Amino acid sequence: MRVVSAGAVGRRLVPHALPLVILVIVIVFSIAQPAFIKPENLIGIVRQMTLVGIMAVCTTFVIMTGGVDLSVGPVLATAGLVSFFTMQAGMPLPIVLATGLGLGLAIGVVNGAIVAFLQLPPIIVTLATLSMVRGAALILGGPDLHLIRDEPAFTFIGTGTLFGLPFSIILFVAVTLAMIFVQRRTPLGLLVAAIGDNERAAYLSGHKIAATKVTIYGISGLGAALAGIVQSSQVHTAAATYGPFGTELDVIAAVVLGGTSIAGGSGSVARTVVGLLFLGVVSNGMNILNVPIDIQLMAKGAIIVVALGLGELK
């Protein structure tokens, strides 16, 4: 009898498992190093995760439909470079932003169109665009770091503060709320869940699967471009090598840790945020405890496997 009830309790806890684990980790780190729980550090954690965070919430829809977008890293770099060059050409900020974001959107749309109309596997399609966009970025930017000087408005995006909070955090929260809103309140959100659950049934219910895929890959590209602009603004530079190899893995890890199935189906933007918090807390805690970076990488990998394995237990 006891075993049965324990199992039932366990099942009820599963949806909340990750938040509970985060809580436990926070407590452990706080005891090990009281500096961890200070407000400045907690804000630091969120600030550190804004780049990956913006990309992860924007690519959640893609993964919910059983797809993946590997091209986020190079799109990030290219959007930063394009913004730099349009600024250098003396364009006003709205045009600079529109160009950078428009480029990310365009690459995403191309990804989505190839996936939807040629019916190629997303992992191959976006691997190809990853390579092509990185090549294009290197042609555009060369090997140099391009310094962004005397652009207070642009610099504000990554380094400014509003209502006492870093603007980049406000931006991340705004993007996240917007994506949660799209998921819960728009036909697109419902359609993404429907395609992820049963694409054939969605098609036979009269939905335009291709148009939806183009849209969600477009959103993913847009998110990567926005992350690129935030990064260039934060570090006052643009370079073709930003968003290095591994960026896409961090993004996917956050989404999947949140509980979105890599095979499509169940998932949500809100859960991606939980996955991000988990990764953010773990890596910040290890930094504070002065865990060397090589050990951190190994620990992170192991944690991802264990967390996903626990998720499968249900």
Added chain:
Amino acid sequence: MVEPPLIRGIGLGKVYGNLVALDDADLSVRAGEVRALIGSNGAGKSTLIKILTGAVMPTAGSVEMAGEPVRLGSPPEMIRRGVACIYQHSNLAPAMPVLDNIFLGRQPTLGFGFVDRKRQRREARELMQRFAIDLDLDATVAALPTVKQKEVEILKALALDAKVILMDEPTGWLAAADVRKLHASIRALKARGVGIVYISHMLDEIFAVCDTMTVMRDGHVIAEVDVADMDRPRLVALMVGDDLAKSSAGASLAKRIPRGNGIVRLRCRGLGKRGLFRDISFDVNAGEIFCITGLIGSKRTELIRSLFGADRFDSGSVEFDGKPAVFRNPSQAIGASIGFVPEDRHRDGLMLGLSVAENLVMSALGRYRRFGLLDRRKMADASRRSVSSLDIQPPDGDKQVRLLSGGNQQKVLIGKWLSLSPRLIILDEPTVGVDVGAKAEIYAMLRAERDRGAAVLVVSSDIEEVMTIADRVAIMVAGKLTAVHDADKVTRAEIIRDIGESAA
């Protein structure tokens, strides 16, 4: 010579929740016997087969091999005892040579993990000689024609020392000439004392190659006879469930309205699709239920999928309300006010992980769009109305569809179209795997649609169902529409004769 059967299932039963998939079923095969296993989808054939392969644990009954009880629910145990299964879809590794496929996963070795290729080849040759199979052992499986791939599967089974081979619709993808080749292989197996269970919907094949037959319906074995003692019309009557005692009631009570209100809503002329169906012409009127019946495999599903725009025709023309209407995708068909309920609700119909309410609005999202947003309150109101008018149990729109019973899932699937008030609704086997109560409710829904003035086109293999709801009945045999009857002027015997005769 009272040798026990090679394999014998006694009183087998399987219950899933409150669905009885199989009840008190017996099945036996003797050495050198080819037994046909016949029944419509959902009759319990696959459950029975899966019990014999060990894939499913029965909730009642036992299995004996050569008179000896075997441990149930263990695939390795059944393989070890010599039970092999060949499925409709290939289970081979297509990129590998025939020889490797035959011994896949249990190659004879020389020690240290090295494969003894010489011994493999020798054993394969011996088997081929003994069973008169001719295969190039070095050919890549993918390069072989489908019938040869079936032979590879047979050889693979024999290499496992199979005594009983279960064949699940092995000719599903074969052309007529290849079917004969496969039957020649089966006769060779039979001559060597292998017992075979042969699942098929094709009458010709059953009479050509089988010795005995077991006919199933609704989870029960309803007949067990020698093929020699059976003729085509009687077999068709058994297959489609011609149970005169219980049938006449519903059939005679129903009001028939052949040709509805006289207005042609769907006009099909000379429809064809290569290799599937040809020269199909019929009209469906507003205000009638038009049933297309026939045996499984007569290509009815392919026909109606094309009507709905999910597939294309090669030839012919379709008019809907007097206007040309060949749809390039389902979205266009729905735009023209056509609804479509597919046969396999799990594969093609429902989003099982989404809620009842979400599934109910899935074909009409446009109606719940306000300023580009989803009007969740309007959705909830509409779903509450549907849930109550369809009597979906439990009456909770937020429940995941996967948690509903088959009958309630089907009501959700049909209900999502009814809220659109379609001018034509097409349903493929609308009551497969649905309990009796839900069946009656679904029939009432279809009649209400008809009386509202919709055209209702139903594909059904269940003669019981056809006789209960049809205003007119069309019969389709092997890709051709062979007859159309007014339902009030045709007897079930005549329909059964039509289905059976033209199949011969």
